Amino acid sequence: MTYIAKPxxxxxxxxxxxxxxxxRDYEGKISTLCAGCGHDSISAAIIQACWELDIEPHRVxxxxxxxxxxxxxxxxxxxxxxxxxxxxxxxxVLTGAxxxxxxxxxxxxxxxxxxxxxxIGQFAHVMRRGVNMLxxxxxxxxxxxxxxxxxxxxxxxxxxxxxxxNSDSPVDLVALAxxxxxxxxxxxxxxxxxxxxxxxxxxxxxxxxxxxxxxSPCVAFNNHAGSTKSYEYVxxxxxxxxxxxxxxxxxxEEITVDYAEGEVVSVTQHDGSVLRLRKLAADYDPHDRIxxxxxxxxxxxQGEVVTGLLFVDPQPEDxxxxxxxxxxxxNTLGAKELCxxxxxxxxxxxxxx
Amino acid sequence: xxxxxxxxxxxxKFANVNGSGSASANELFARAILRMGVPxxxxxIFPSNxxxxxxxxxxxxxxxxxxxxxGGVDLMVxxxxxxxxxxxxxxxxxxxxxxxxxxxxxxxxFRDDIQVIGMPLTEVCNSxxxxxxxxxxxxxxxxxxxxxxxxxxxxxxxxxxxxEQYKGKEKLLDSNVKALHLxxxxxxxxxxxxxxxxxxxxxxxxxxxxxxxxxxxxxxxVYGGATVCAWYPITPSSSLAEAFQRFCQRHRVDPQTKQNKxxxxxxxxELASIGIVVGAGWNGAxxxxxxxxxxISLMTEFIGLAxxxxxxxxxxxxxxxxxxxxxxxxTQQSDVLACAYASHGDTKHVLLFPEDPKECFDFTAQALDLxxxxxxxxxxxxxxxxxMNTRLCDPLQWDDAQAYDRGKLMSYERLEAGTEFGRYLDVxxxxxAYRTLPGTHPTRGGYFTRGTTxxxxxxxxxxxxDYMENMQRLLRKFETAKTLVPxxxxxxxxxxxxxxxxxxxxxxxxxxxxxxxxxxxxxLVNALRIRAFPFADEIVDFCNSHPWVFxxxxxxxxxxxxxxxxxxxxxxxxxxxxxHYDGTPITARYIVDEIARHASAHTVVPFKKVVS
Ligand SMILES: Cc1ncc(C[n+]2csc(CCOP(=O)(O)OP(=O)(O)O)c2C)c(N)n1
Ligand code: SF4
Numbered sequence: 001m002t003y004i005a006k007p008x009x010x011x012x013x014x015x016x017x018x019x020x021x022x023x024r025d026y027e028g029k030i031s032t033l034c035a036g037c038g039h040d041s042i043s044a045a046i047i048q049a050c051w052e053l054d055i056e057p058h059r060v061x062x063x064x065x066x067x068x069x070x071x072x073x074x075x076x077x078x079x080x081x082x083x084x085x086x087x088x089x090x091x092x093v094l095t096g097a098x099x100x101x102x103x104x105x106x107x108x109x110x111x112x113x114x115x116x117x118x119x120i121g122q123f124a125h126v127m128r129r130g131v132n133m134l135x136x137x138x139x140x141x142x143x144x145x146x147x148x149x150x151x152x153x154x155x156x157x158x159x160x161x162x163x164x165x166n167s168d169s170p171v172d173l174v175a176l177a178x179x180x181x182x183x184x185x186x187x188x189x190x191x192x193x194x195x196x197x198x199x200x201x202x203x204x205x206x207x208x209x210x211x212x213x214x215x216s217p218c219v220a221f222n223n224h225a226g227s228t229k230s231y232e233y234v235x236x237x238x239x240x241x242x243x244x245x246x247x248x249x250x251x252x253e254e255i256t257v258d259y260a261e262g263e264v265v266s267v268t269q270h271d272g273s274v275l276r277l278r279k280l281a282a283d284y285d286p287h288d289r290i291x292x293x294x295x296x297x298x299x300x301x302q303g304e305v306v307t308g309l310l311f312v313d314p315q316p317e318d319x320x321x322x323x324x325x326x327x328x329x330x331n332t333l334g335a336k337e338l339c340x341x342x343x344x345x346x347x348x349x350x351x352x353x
Numbered sequence: 354x355x356x357x358x359x360x361x362x363x364x365x366k367f368a369n370v371n372g373s374g375s376a377s378a379n380e381l382f383a384r385a386i387l388r389m390g391v392p393x394x395x396x397x398i399f400p401s402n403x404x405x406x407x408x409x410x411x412x413x414x415x416x417x418x419x420x421x422x423x424g425g426v427d428l429m430v431x432x433x434x435x436x437x438x439x440x441x442x443x444x445x446x447x448x449x450x451x452x453x454x455x456x457x458x459x460x461x462x463f464r465d466d467i468q469v470i471g472m473p474l475t476e477v478c479n480s481x482x483x484x485x486x487x488x489x490x491x492x493x494x495x496x497x498x499x500x501x502x503x504x505x506x507x508x509x510x511x512x513x514x515x516x517e518q519y520k521g522k523e524k525l526l527d528s529n530v531k532a533l534h535l536x537x538x539x540x541x542x543x544x545x546x547x548x549x550x551x552x553x554x555x556x557x558x559x560x561x562x563x564x565x566x567x568x569x570x571x572x573x574x575v576y577g578g579a580t581v582c583a584w585y586p587i588t589p590s591s592s593l594a595e596a597f598q599r600f601c602q603r604h605r606v607d608p609q610t611k612q613n614k615x616x617x618x619x620x621x622x623e624l625a626s627i628g629i630v631v632g633a634g635w636n637g638a639x640x641x642x643x644x645x646x647x648x649i650s651l652m653t654e655f656i657g658l659a660x661x662x663x664x665x666x667x668x669x670x671x672x673x674x675x676x677x678x679x680x681x682x683x684t685q686q687s688d689v690l691a692c693a694y695a696s697h698g699d700t701k702h703v704l705l706f707p708e709d710p711k712e713c714f715d716f717t718a719q720a721l722d723l724x725x726x727x728x729x730x731x732x733x734x735x736x737x738x739x740x741m742n743t744r745l746c747d748p749l750q751w752d753d754a755q756a757y758d759r760g761k762l763m764s765y766e767r768l769e770a771g772t773e774f775g776r777y778l779d780v781x782x783x784x785x786a787y788r789t790l791p792g793t794h795p796t797r798g799g800y801f802t803r804g805t806t807x808x809x810x811x812x813x814x815x816x817x818x819d820y821m822e823n824m825q826r827l828l829r830k831f832e833t834a835k836t837l838v839p840x841x842x843x844x845x846x847x848x849x850x851x852x853x854x855x856x857x858x859x860x861x862x863x864x865x866x867x868x869x870x871x872x873x874x875x876x877l878v879n880a881l882r883i884r885a886f887p888f889a890d891e892i893v894d895f896c897n898s899h900p901w902v903f904x905x906x907x908x909x910x911x912x913x914x915x916x917x918x919x920x921x922x923x924x925x926x927x928x929x930x931x932x933h934y935d936g937t938p939i940t941a942r943y944i945v946d947e948i949a950r951h952a953s954a955h956t957v958v959p960f961k962k963v964v965s
Pocket of ligand 2: 032033034036037038039068069140144145217218219220221
């Protein structure tokens with residue numbers, strides 16, 4: 001079901017990517033979020049990443065739960081199918097969609113309330129199943145859409161706009177994803193486009209469960225002094241672990257590993273894509289799941305937010321591999337391929353007498 | 354007291370302890386009778402427990418093919434001291450009890466009006482076997498052997514069943530045959546054989562098959578083209594998903610590539626299992642889940658989404674006793690309203706009511722078609738009684754010429770040709786709009802699916818008129834559903850009748866027998882078996898053409914009756930509920946007694962019209 005887009009007329013000054021689209025073609029409806037909401041910056045980063053990756057917009061299925069963050073799929077990739085499902089249960093819908101047609105690219109967008117509170121169960125299970133997707137949590141530590149209640153990622157002791165102090169300890173989705181077997185785990189900041197765009201690109205081409213937790217301050221309810229998810233707080237406490245230069249080779253081309261000793265670790269992925277990771281922390285190894293868990297926890301204890309690619313499995317398997325499903329998308333199979341037929345049924349009948 | 358005499362028409366009940374390995378021996382007994390050409394209808398009555406609690410297996414031997422429960426027991430195989438008293442109480446006057454007399458019981462432990470057959474089972478068993486496991490298992494086979502002598506069952510038939518079961522396992526085969534004859538020989542030389550009740554060879558089984566409803570529904574899903582199954586274990590539906598897995602492994606693996614043309618996910622809970630089905634349905638795969646009452650409760654938010662966003666979803670609800678955990682291993686028809694109106698807001702859903710495994714197969718395959726045709730959730734409402742009991746039914750049939758109904762799918766070609774697309778546009782006036790699948794076209798046909806209100810072009814809208822238009826269209830769609838679902842079936846009385854009776858699902862075989870018995874008593878009843886909701890117009894006509902209509906159901910609150918009143922505008926004064934809800938399958942006797950009681954009340958006392 002792949003269709004090459006017909007060449008269309010574009011404004012002559014707009015650059016066109018390899019599949020013939022301008023950046024405009026990756027935009028969606030005009031956002032209705034609060035001006036300055038971190039979520040809009042993430043939408044912009046997704047647009048940029050998809051354009052740079054030369055993805056045909058309609059080959060992306062974008063799914064979300066409920067919340068301000070979950071509204072954002074309406075604001076990018078306007079020609080692709082979106083699905084605003086129910087609160088916290090996007091992961092199961094995405095899993096089903098992915099099983100029905102493995103040929104599309106799956107992008108799940110969620111909020112911290114959506115994923116860490118009501119949806120923590122589904123978040124956990126979609127990671128451990130290894131569904132091939134990019135799962136982004138737009139993490140602001142509050143419920144935006146229902147106006148400022150704490151979410152489960154809010155730090156203990158942080159203050160809500162109404163002055164309530166959060167007494168519960170926070171859920172760290174990155175730690176959870178690492179523990180549950182996600183094969184690509186990163187954390188970023190909505191205000192750091194230079195870091196976020198390459199991370200999104202790398203996560204999209206990663207053929208397994210990729211998770212990016214993006215700190216995304218809520219200007220309306222969580223950008224005040226006392227909040228640990230405000231712009232200022234994050235800027236002051238951010239320690240990037242690495243920066244990614246990203247190259248992508250399409251499937252079946254020769255796998256090239258561009259590896260420079262010292263500062264660069266090359267991650268060769270299962271499908272032939274290679275990530276070149278320029279490490280800022282010289283001792284950081286993104287292939288080490290346990291190390292990543294330790295590192296994140298240690299830094300966290302010191303009140304620091306670690307951003308960057310924390311872990312990637314260069315040989316990921318996805319749910320389809322686990323289930324040994326056919327290459328052909330299920331949604332194209334008909335009775336001819338699926339029905340065992342009347343003769344077989346007669347035999348089944350005979351065995352039941 | 355004269356002992357009961359009956360050939361090919363009696364009820365044997367086995368009282369055992371859960372986990373004692375009696376299940377396969379008891380089934381062997383039922384199958385042996387079946388192989389002699391005599392229809393049987395067995396039922397498991399089991400506790401929500403793995404080991405230790407009482408369990409029963411009731412076999413109805415029924416030359417007339419009455420496959421419902423009759424009520425009463427002619428021969429009790431009383432192997433469980435825990436339930437001795439109530440087991441003895443259940444025996445019909447003149448009936449028989451077979452028990453292990455290794456430790457003989459005093460006469461006071463029995464009734465005067467029953468025949469007592471004691472056999473020192475444990476003693477016979479222990480004198481032959483030393484291994485405790487063998488003692489446990491072969492004791493069951495020994496009593497089957499004794500029963501074969503008592504009921505005149507041909508031992509060759511049982512040996513044949515053994516040889517099929519233990520093909521290639523000669524040692525097991527020999528030891529089972531030996532145990533069988535140990536029991537049989539003891540009975541022949543020490544007990545009076547045969548009893549007044551016996552089995553005689555006949556040819557009443559024909560080409561019927563012997564199958565569980567859950568397996569049949571699973572096969573229906575395979576034949577109906579389901580590729581995605583997401584489920585969460587719950588009695589009595591788990592064996593359905595497990596059977597689907599088994600059948601898929603056999604029939605859906607590509608012989609060349611060894612790849613699976615199916616995906617089965619045991620989800621983390623019912624919220625996820627229905628979510629997976631919703632996602633797969635949205636993306637154009639045929640998907641289903643199987644669950645029971647508590648699962649339906651958890652799924653309702655998603656069911657509302659599927660209804661409002663118009664996504665094909667198939668749900669097989671194998672009903673059990675509710676509310677809450679209720680009676681998890683007992684049967685009821687008590688999810689009717691919960692499913693018909695599942696979720697918040699104004700929703701109504703299509704329900705199908707299969708009567709037996711054959712219809713479990715047919716209706717599951719049909720549900721997958723209907724869900725895509727109507728782009729909505731479709732429920733197959735079975736229950737534990739059909740789902741987990743092996744039933745005799747007509748052979749399954751499939752027409753290879755039939756293609757799957759994919760419903761109104763907008764293709765790339767049509768979009769390319771410029772056909773107008775509005776996801777919620779009622780182009781054909783039947784309430785069903787066209788849909789596109791994700792990835793169909795680079796610039797046309799893309800839209801956003803959501804549970805919130807939208808306009809005809811799927812644009813977010815909170816405008817009242819858009820909402821109302823949408824809700825009205827959904828009603829039109831429900832009217833269309835009426836024309837697509839299975840029609841009700843009329844069982845007319847032999848002569849004109851003033852009473853009507855409505856029933857559905859697993860009540861069917863008991864009802865068939867009850868109608869015959871009522872007719873013999875001169876109570877004539879026209880019966881209508883409802884096979885689906887929304888209700889066909891015939892159902893309303895049927896109600897209107899009888900002054901009184903019995904609505905026979907297996908729940909406390911007369912749920913189908915409520916639905917008839919709510920949704921078909923039937924005058925509720927005409928409807929007389931006949932309700933059975935103790936968790937056991939309804940019996941013919943119960944129906945006869947209830948209908949006869951009401952019928953006499955309504956004939957003796959003239960019906961007075963209330964004038965207001
Ligand atoms: C079952 C259910 N419960 C509650 C709600 C109400 N609700 C809507 S959005 C939301 C929180 C969203 O928070 P988050 O996921 O953090 O997203 P944000 O708005 O902050 O981006 C809640 C509780 C709902 N829609 N459904
Ligand atoms: S309330 Fe917060 S999260 Fe929601 S749109 Fe406004 S700034 Fe963004």
